Amino acid sequence: MKNYRERVKKIMLQSEYLLSLKATAIYIIAIIIGIMFSLASIYRAISFLAPIGFIFGSFLVLLLIIIAGPMIDEINEGHIQLYLATGLSRLEYVASWYIVAVVYPVLAIFLAIVLPVLIIDPSSLFTRISPYSQRLVPTMLTFAFAISLQLLNNVSLGFLFGLVRKSKGAAYLVATFLAFLLPFILSVVISILGILTGYYEGYHAIYLLMLPFDPLWSYNVFSYGPIYLSETTILIPPIVTTIFSLILILNHAKHRLEV
Amino acid sequence: MDIVVFDNVTKIFGKSKVIKALDNASFRIPSKVVAGLLGPNGSGKTTSFKLIMGFLKPNSGKISVFGKDPWIDEYSVRRRIGYLPEKPVYPYVSVYKFLKHIGKMQGVDIREVERIIRLVGLEEYKFFNIRGLSRGYLQRLGLAQALIGDPELLLLDEPTANLDPLSRKQILDLIKDLKKELGITIIIATHILPELQEVADYVVYINKGRIIEAGKLEDLTHKYFVHTYYYVETSDPRKLASRIIMEEYVRGIEVRDNGLLIKINSAYKEDLLNILTSSELSVYVKNIKHVTTELGELYEKLSRAS
Numbered sequence: 001m002k003n004y005r006e007r008v009k010k011i012m013l014q015s016e017y018l019l020s021l022k023a024t025a026i027y028i029i030a031i032i033i034g035i036m037f038s039l040a041s042i043y044r045a046i047s048f049l050a051p052i053g054f055i056f057g058s059f060l061v062l063l064l065i066i067i068a069g070p071m072i073d074e075i076n077e078g079h080i081q082l083y084l085a086t087g088l089s090r091l092e093y094v095a096s097w098y099i100v101a102v103v104y105p106v107l108a109i110f111l112a113i114v115l116p117v118l119i120i121d122p123s124s125l126f127t128r129i130s131p132y133s134q135r136l137v138p139t140m141l142t143f144a145f146a147i148s149l150q151l152l153n154n155v156s157l158g159f160l161f162g163l164v165r166k167s168k169g170a171a172y173l174v175a176t177f178l179a180f181l182l183p184f185i186l187s188v189v190i191s192i193l194g195i196l197t198g199y200y201e202g203y204h205a206i207y208l209l210m211l212p213f214d215p216l217w218s219y220n221v222f223s224y225g226p227i228y229l230s231e232t233t234i235l236i237p238p239i240v241t242t243i244f245s246l247i248l249i250l251n252h253a254k255h256r257l258e259v
Numbered sequence: 260m261d262i263v264v265f266d267n268v269t270k271i272f273g274k275s276k277v278i279k280a281l282d283n284a285s286f287r288i289p290s291k292v293v294a295g296l297l298g299p300n301g302s303g304k305t306t307s308f309k310l311i312m313g314f315l316k317p318n319s320g321k322i323s324v325f326g327k328d329p330w331i332d333e334y335s336v337r338r339r340i341g342y343l344p345e346k347p348v349y350p351y352v353s354v355y356k357f358l359k360h361i362g363k364m365q366g367v368d369i370r371e372v373e374r375i376i377r378l379v380g381l382e383e384y385k386f387f388n389i390r391g392l393s394r395g396y397l398q399r400l401g402l403a404q405a406l407i408g409d410p411e412l413l414l415l416d417e418p419t420a421n422l423d424p425l426s427r428k429q430i431l432d433l434i435k436d437l438k439k440e441l442g443i444t445i446i447i448a449t450h451i452l453p454e455l456q457e458v459a460d461y462v463v464y465i466n467k468g469r470i471i472e473a474g475k476l477e478d479l480t481h482k483y484f485v486h487t488y489y490y491v492e493t494s495d496p497r498k499l500a501s502r503i504i505m506e507e508y509v510r511g512i513e514v515r516d517n518g519l520l521i522k523i524n525s526a527y528k529e530d531l532l533n534i535l536t537s538s539e540l541s542v543y544v545k546n547i548k549h550v551t552t553e554l555g556e557l558y559e560k561l562s563r564a565s
């Protein structure tokens with residue numbers, strides 16, 4: 001028990017230190033974006049925001065994975081050796097970075113969206129955010145969860161690949177792929193198949209591939225067309241992949257990461 | 260007790276082009292020695308250090324540090340080691356902020372951190388950004404972070420590389436002072452031999468990942484017939500000197516404090532000891548001590564042996 005508390009204390013100390021060194025500017029940008037979104041929803045500028053909401057979520061993914069990038073540099077260049085030499089374990093080191101690059105900012109963005117609405121006009125939280133469709137569109141609150149989950153998911157997977165390959169490029173590529181390219185590629189594939197066969201609806205199921213990674217885009221896609229899923233159903237697959245990738249990250253740090 | 264034990268350790272790098280950085284290496288470092296880890300470029304010195312720190316996982320063989328596996332028991336091993344990496348890379352913060360954090364992580368009092376800053380001579384630069392430090396001061400910073408937390412084992416990877424003669428001497432003096440501290444074991448990886456000669460009493464020689472020799476400096480000196488130095492404490496240095504100089508195997512004599520520093524080829528160790536303990540001279544002789552060895556010569560002979 002004492003051991004466990006020691007560990008948590010060390011992880012927090014290291015995170016606090018990392019936070020004081022890196023990426024403060026990026027944190028601030030992310031929080032400002034969150035607040036802007038929040039205010040827009042309060043003042044019912046949603047019809048303007050909703051279509052770009054998905055893009056702006058993906059943009060935040062890039063912002064966060066850029067915070068995680070320097071970890072890979074630290075591992076490759078050798079800063080990490082100095083920190084590990086203090087008695088920090090590899091797992092604790094990686095966990096500290098995960099907290100700084102993923103947990104803290106996602107929490108900050110979630111609160112930046114939800115808190116102002118809660119304070120100024122709580123009813124806005126339950127307003128549906130798409131002006132186009134009544135069938136399946138998330139409420140403001142569900143949207144906040146979805147955006148947090150999308151961030152957690154995409155950044156964790158980017159983090160995982162970056163760590164395993166010891167390459168910043170791999171981290172950026174995976175995160176970009178999941179946040180932007182995957183939905184785009186799937187749309188293109190479905191369109192092409194549709195054009196070739198003249199049978200559009202049948203290929204809609206291909207979009208299910210993005211379900212474990214892109215809750216934001218999933219809301220966009222599964223709110224019309226032949227397949228529709230409930231708000232909570234859409235949240236479950238990305239939760240599973242996120243937990244799975246976190247386990248892989250910690251396992252890699254503990255058993256395989258050489259520095 | 261042996262602090263570091265390598266038992267048939269092999270470490271391989273690369274997948275397509277395989278490099279055996281360590282090849283069935285076995286050696287041990289007893290506690291409380293100053294050991295020199297010697298060998299040409301690319302022989303596996305830094306790799307050995309990283310294995311001791313648990314930064315790398317051996318492909319086969321067993322490593323034990325303080326009786327534990329450093330890859331598994333990360334905390335309990337590393338907490339007791341101070342490590343100066345070969346090419347340390349620092350964050351761009353002030354000296355003070357960085358060292359304070361290193362101290363915090365080890366639960367060390369801030370006054371202790373301040374003491375070490377003074378010890379390595381970094382006081383003036385305390386609030387400088389690390390980015391602005393010259394090489395010599397970077398090396399001091401490296402020593403400082405290694406010394407924080409009262410390590411029982413110090414690993415110094417080329418501690419005097421790239422330093423001017425004065426800084427070199429200061430850092431060497433620091434190492435000498437540390438050596439006097441009770442209970443600390445120091446391993447120094449280097450190929451700058453004359454300096455190591457002043458402090459080392461144990462040598463591991465490694466080449467292409469293979470351990471060629473490991474043992475007490477005095478034993479290796481003897482085995483390879485290398486020139487070596489004895490210090491003889493005496494009541495009458497002049498008289499003793501005038502007598503000893505007549506022996507043809509004596510290569511040099513120097514009067515130092517209350518004694519003589521005598522250089523001989525270690526092949527003649529017995530002859531020297533015999534004459535010093537003979538009835539003629541033993542009245543003057545108070546104490547005989549092996550001081551050091553021409554490490555350069557030993558190194559050359561070991562290189563040829565491998």
Ligand SMILES: Nc1ncnc2c1ncn2[C@@H]1O[C@H](COP(=O)(O)OP(=O)(O)OP(=O)(O)O)[C@@H](O)[C@H]1O
Pocket residue numbers: 272273278279280298299300301302303304305306307345
């Ligand atoms: N991370 C790595 N990836 C691939 N090869 C490596 C790696 N680290 C070391 N090597 C190789 O392992 C061998 C031993 O390297 P090491 O750094 O241990 O040598 P060294 O004795 O410290 O040399 P030097 O005196 O130049 O510092 C070298 O051939 C080196 O190229």
Ligand SMILES: [Mg+2]
Pocket residue numbers: 304305306345416
């Ligand atoms: Mg080296």
